Amino acid sequence: MSEKRQQSEDKLLEKVTTTEYKYGFTTNIESDTIPKGLSEDVVRIISAKKNEPEWMLEYRLKAYRAWLEMEEPNWANINYTKPNYQEIIYYSAPKQKPVLDSLDDLDPEMKAMFDKLGISIGEQNKLANVAVDIVMDSVSVATSFKEKLGDLGIIFCPISDAIQDHPELVQKYLGSIVPARDNFFSALNAAVFSDGSFCYIPKGVKCPMELSTYFRINEAGTGQFERTLLIADEGSQVSYLEGCTAPMRDENQLHAAVVELIAMDDANIKYSTVQNWYPGNAEGVGGVFNFVTKRGICYKNAKISWTQVETGSAITWKYPSCILKGDNSIGEFFSVAVTNNMQQNDTGTKMIHLGKNTKSTIIAKGISAGKSEGNYRGLVRISKGATNSRNFSQCDSLLMGDKCGAHTFPYIEVKNNSSKVEHEATTSKIGEDQIFYCNQRGIGTEAAIALIVNGYCKDVLNQLPMEFAVEAQKLLEISLEGSVG
């Protein structure tokens, strides 16, 4: 390598390490926080704080007891010091919980925070036609457009409200797709989750706007355990988006969420995530541990489409999945997962084909830069009864520099002869030739990388709702700033 090239690499490397996480501020909002540590009492306190009915407390306690007997999983290709679960605060809520629908009375500090995050809960979203629910630390602080949606019979509210107001729905579906015992983190979540979004779309209703939840960890030392439950009744349609950010802190913060989707006959759910939790600094100090269980079930002719753009978190462990139970149902997974610096990512999907003529598509694009490690882990299981089913998987990895890694772990099980599974995988590097070609056409190196990365991710970004595709594109650029090798 020439000296000049070495110098320019050093310069770029320096730039990566000094590129700051844009959302890393903290906000001084008075909060109501319980002492750290986890016990049956803590579970009871959380339940009591939320005035929960007895069945909910029982559900939590059962989950807690199950969790005690479980072990933190080791199989993912990630290395981290396991959190000390007694050092985590399990409940923290901003003291002032604004009255829903009167967002003008919001704590000015909180309002300023949302402005900084680029989320406006008022007029702008009305124009953009997006209804927003905001979950900060442990509670949902604001939900917009409740009434307008209510006119159509759509319920979109914090899950803690749903437990009070729609217990029959929550009780029926909570944990029906991701049982508490499913895994270590889902058990933990079931025991201590404090908020998240609940959504119900009635039969035949096409939700007229994007539904969106914005998650923010603010308080130091707190874990965030949100719970999302989305039910699309027969023939209904909904597009839902979640975004996440966190302050820059030197300690690792734990995020263990559970998302359950239910798509009844002929329903269609599109679930998009732009995950930008704090990734830690260039040396790997701090950052969010992101352990998430997301799963949906499709009944007859239903469709669930997961789209994720994952740029944040120090550790990501996440496999949004589809159970294709009904005949002719469709599952899709579109993912861009970026790792830079010391980030580690083990993400992918599971497509479980049970019904006949079921179809699934997996497009997973990994981008690794710095010293990071990106892993795709995916399972396609076509059961005996799922005759004439199809899966197409494409898993691509793009490497930037030679200190990062990318690995693909596809698991394929096909139990009948009439089904067909196709798997394609590629690994590529952003070539110096590509960059020089762009440079020669007047496109600087940063812009060239952005262009090449966008091209590489196009099939996934195209799946995002328009408003968010642009945001996601910018996010990719920021995450990869200066990471040429």
Place this chain on the structure above:
Amino acid sequence: MLKINNLKAGIEDNQILKGINLEIKAGEVHAIMGPNGSGKSTLASVIAGKEEYEVEGGEIDFEGQDLLDLTPEERAHKGVFLSFQYPVEIPGISVSNFIKTSINERRKAAGLESMPAKNLLKMLKEKMELLSIDKGYLSRNMNEGFSGGEKKRNEIFQMAMLEPKLAILDETDSGLDIDALRIVANGVNKLRTKDNATVVITHYQRLLDYIVPDFVHVLYKGRIVKSGGKELALELEQKGYDWITKEADKQWA
């Protein structure tokens, strides 16, 4: 316009260009010929600023400024264009998007606003006509799955859109069929003005029948060993390089 003075460049310990001298004035067409591996593409890359090559000495004066002080994109902004011998694929980026980015980055560097979509479309249409390119082509991804000839035509299309001052065409003729060669060459000719200059690197007289050079240079082992008028190319076509290279080898021995 361009004055190259005793340019030496190479990779690691391997010096490829061993003292190139070349002067090109506005309005001129220069052809550079020479055996495989003589350093033609290297010269083009060094002028365009490919970092892989270490410049060990000399200057490349372009309109009063040493190009060697500039990044590749700055050189492009000043009007240097290279039609690559092996154009690179950029998956997922459409031809129109790429060209738009390229034009607007250059305008940005000049302190100009992005080109209004209307003007851009008009220009795209004009240049597509000039090079007989059909419409569907704009939405194809940059060079992805392009045939050899299509890639070359795409290079000249970009040149037409960017209107460079100095265009270096590195074996643009190879891969083009007979009709395409005529169309592309005519396009290049139409883009010529008294203010811009063209360097064509080629192995064949055929292209020079269309794009008639004012000067022909023979590059051999990193040096220009012979220069002449357009008749030199005809002579090379008949006699090959032997008579020149033997002479040069004798001199260097």
